[in-house]
């Protein structure tokens with residue numbers, strides 16, 4: 001093995017370790033903030049299980065579900081259904097985005113007003 005290979009291997013190892021660390025130790029979020037076109041329209045604590053219909057300004061909807069600290073979109077009337085097919089999220093920085101509705105559900109540590 002050449003010296004360059006070893007350095008590359010070491011760097012890759014460190015990066016991999018970092019990614020694993022972030023994935024496993026990223027803290028769970030406290031709130032789910034719902035943005036419509038960049039504006040906060042709702043915020044829900046993750047410690048309360050709810051199913052809530054979010055209505056967009058142009059008459060569409062996304063049904064948000066919080067269960068056991070995890071957030072998912074149960075149902076939506078958007079074309080691509082990407083938000084519905086997104087796996088449940090629970091950690092800070094995770095998000096579920098519905099592009100056709102300009103809705104993004106972002107998990108944060110604290111409530112955004």
Ligand SMILES: [Zn+2]
Pocket residue numbers: 076078079080081082083084097098099100101
């Ligand atoms: Zn959608």
